[in-house]
Amino acid sequence: QVQLQESGPGLVKPSETLSLTCTVSGGSINKDYCSWVRQSPGKGLEWIGYIYYSGNTKYNPSLESRVTISVDTSKTQISLKLRSVTAEDTAVYYCAREGGTSWRAFDIWGQGTLVTVSS
Amino acid sequence: DIQMTQSPSTLSASVGDRVTITCRASQSIGIWLAWYQQKPGKAPKLLIYKASSLESGVPSRFSGSRSGTEFTLTISSLQPDDFATYYCQQYNSDSRTFGQGTKVEIK
Numbered sequence: 001q002v003q004l005q006e007s008g009p010g011l012v013k014p015s016e017t018l019s020l021t022c023t024v025s026g027g028s029i030n031k032d033y034c035s036w037v038r039q040s041p042g043k044g045l046e047w048i049g050y051i052y053y054s055g056n057t058k059y060n061p062s063l064e065s066r067v068t069i070s071v072d073t074s075k076t077q078i079s080l081k082l083r084s085v086t087a088e089d090t091a092v093y094y095c096a097r098e099g100g101t102s103w104r105a106f107d108i109w110g111q112g113t114l115v116t117v118s119s
Numbered sequence: 120d121i122q123m124t125q126s127p128s129t130l131s132a133s134v135g136d137r138v139t140i141t142c143r144a145s146q147s148i149g150i151w152l153a154w155y156q157q158k159p160g161k162a163p164k165l166l167i168y169k170a171s172s173l174e175s176g177v178p179s180r181f182s183g184s185r186s187g188t189e190f191t192l193t194i195s196s197l198q199p200d201d202f203a204t205y206y207c208q209q210y211n212s213d214s215r216t217f218g219q220g221t222k223v224e225i226k
Contacts, residue, residue: 047215058213105153105168
């Protein structure tokens with residue numbers, strides 16, 4: 001059973017780059033898409049972007065200028081970089097698989113990691 | 120961008136009640152809509168995909184339907200474990216958008 005786990009610094013300074021990794025265990029994302037989603041404290045869910053196993057990406061237009069999502073050659077680590085962060089980027093960040101059997105609905109999620117932007 | 124309008128934002132109900140949550144898309148998304156359940160401090164959980172397909176392991180009291188650009192999640196008989204926040208999500212073409220969420224509270 002594929003599992004996802006997010007990791008990275010829990011505290012980032014304003015104007016710096018937020019960097020997170022989603023590690024896939026129990027398999028890989030071969031032939032799958034993976035998305036990053038975030039949730040500000042007490043708020044709803046916001047899609048950040050997705051990556052296909054081949055490396056093709058698509059981003060939320062509201063974040064596109066600051067976001068890069070990449071995948072390693074083993075297809076077991078998906079990275080998120082968000083540049084020039086502000087306090088508004090404080091959120092729990094999730095990675096999620098867009099499953100084939102669920103026709104690309106988000107069928108597997110990581111547990112999420114809280115990132116706080118503060119000096 | 121495709122906008123998803125979800126209603127109500129909060130719903131108070133009792134165990135055994137039939138509960139309905141609605142999501143409307145700002146343009147056609149076909150059948151590409153999913154429903155998720157989220158409990159405090161936890162990641163969302165997929166309930167329904169392709170508007171009406173039940174995810175494996177999800178109780179049959181959950182169901183989804185579509186009428187044009189309006190989508191509905193129905194819980195036929197609310198159980199104690201169902202008190203949570205529910206989100207719709209469109210995944211048409213290359214974009215994804217979530218609704219604002221519906222919190223189902225104990226009446």
